[in-house]
Amino acid sequence: MGYPYNLAFSPKNLSKFNGYLINNLGDPYVGSHYATEVCDLEMDIINWAQKVWQCPPDEDFWGSVVASGTEGNLWAIYLGREALHDAALICSRDAHYSIPKAARIMGIECVTCDSNETGEICLMDLQKKVASLAGRGLIIALTCGTTMRGAHDDILGCLEVLEQAGVSRNRRYLHVDGALNGMVIPFLENVESGIIPSFKHEIDSISASGHKMIGTPMPCGILVARRNHVNRIASSISYLRSNDTTLMGSRNGHASIAIWERIVELGEDGFQRETQACLARATRLAQRLRQMGVPVLQNKHSLTLVFPKPNDDIVKMYQLACDGELAHAIVMPNVNDELINRFIHDYEFDFSARRSRPGIAAELVE
Numbered sequence: 162m163g164y165p166y167n168l169a170f171s172p173k174n175l176s177k178f179n180g181y182l183i184n185n186l187g188d189p190y191v192g193s194h195y196a197t198e199v200c201d202l203e204m205d206i207i208n209w210a211q212k213v214w215q216c217p218p219d220e221d222f223w224g225s226v227v228a229s230g231t232e233g234n235l236w237a238i239y240l241g242r243e244a245l246h247d248a249a250l251i252c253s254r255d256a257h258y259s260i261p262k263a264a265r266i267m268g269i270e271c272v273t274c275d276s277n278e279t280g281e282i283c284l285m286d287l288q289k290k291v292a293s294l295a296g297r298g299l300i301i302a303l304t305c306g307t308t309m310r311g312a313h314d315d316i317l318g319c320l321e322v323l324e325q326a327g328v329s330r331n332r333r334y335l336h337v338d339g340a341l342n343g344m345v346i347p348f349l350e351n352v353e354s355g356i357i358p359s360f361k362h363e364i365d366s367i368s369a370s371g372h373k374m375i376g377t378p379m380p381c382g383i384l385v386a387r388r389n390h391v392n393r394i395a396s397s398i399s400y401l402r403s404n405d406t407t408l409m410g411s412r413n414g415h416a417s418i419a420i421w422e423r424i425v426e427l428g429e430d431g432f433q434r435e436t437q438a439c440l441a442r443a444t445r446l447a448q449r450l451r452q453m454g455v456p457v458l459q460n461k462h463s464l465t466l467v468f469p470k471p472n473d474d475i476v477k478m479y480q481l482a483c484d485g486e487l488a489h490a491i492v493m494p495n496v497n498d499e500l501i502n503r504f505i506h507d508y509e510f511d512f513s514a515r516r517s518r519p520g521i522a523a524e525l526v527e
């Protein structure tokens with residue numbers, strides 16, 4: 162329950178490809194001499210992701226299936242570094258560790274912004290950090306669904322801070338790390354436009370993991386970026402008969418088949434149904450925990466619940482992810498009512514045994 166993996170997939174249709182080395186070598190739009198590839202399926206996936214993330218049809222975008230959400234973040238930040246002069250990276254302290262790691266790998270300064278008590282980037286602190294970096298190119302890495310608290314950074318709010326500070330479009334690069342909720346928020350109803358991972362906003366790239374909400378049996382991801390950033394770094398490699406636009410040369414074709422299968426199987430309706438059902442179950446779980454007096458944080462539109470860490474047996478049994486005295490659970494499609502009921506039963510037993518003890522997660526916001 163602590164990891165955001167959608168385990169409600171069936172690997173049956175995929176097993177017939179096990180005997181093949183399927184390698185989407187090079188740029189997915191160009192393909193290569195290597196025949197056993199599925200770049201056509203990868204293109205379907207990219208076109209689908211571009212629809213999910215509302216790419217305006219009159220603007221030019223690029224995309225690829227990547228090895229994981231981490232590769233998407235790393236490559237996006239590389240595209241940003243190459244687009245800007247003397248770039249620094251800004252992210253919140255709730256950003257995934259792959260973001261500051263990307264800055265370290267690329268030798269760029271990483272400036273960490275405060276987050277507020279629910280885990281979103283603090284716009285007032287962002288204003289200060291932007292002012293302190295005046296004159297530099299800025300890569301801003303925002304998160305749609307933070308790892309620990311499932312928070313959504315205010316994309317439009319951040320863009321306003323940048324505008325007010327006079328950081329024009331050509332001096333900034335905005336990436337949205339949507340590893341989990343980049344594939345949740347677009348399928349929910351009544352979401353505030355400011356947190357929607359949509360290229361109608363002035364976003365330069367968005368990434369998501371494939372093994373999280375999409376639900377593949379291997380780690381993978383999707384990255385979509387504005388085409389001009391990719392053209393800037395592309396070089397052509399004649400022996401591949403392809404362009405060098407990806408971090409990995411050889412790329413896992415099985416992952417593209419797996420994502421493609423999920424997209425075809427579920428369709429937009431299916432993703433709407435699944436994500437909305439997860440949100441309803443997450444909200445019910447939060448209510449039931451609160452009814453027993455447990456302080457629970459659930460951000461709006463989020464499948465992630467944060468609550469006091471139970472004993473180690475329960476942590477292990479339900480594979481809760483913990484941070485200090487707090488634990489979190491993520492209600493994915495495989496976290497069904499039966500599992501939730503069993504968890505509530507075990508958690509309640511443990512919670513009432515320790516409830517008399519002081520200092521249980523007083524900092525949690527309801």
Ligand SMILES: *Cc1c(COP(=O)(O)O)cnc(C)c1O
Nearest residue numbers: 229230231257306307308340370
């Ligand atoms: C999981 C996660 C990542 C990393 O994705 P991987 O696919 O595990 O590499 C990045 N950012 C956020 C917010 C995540 O939750």
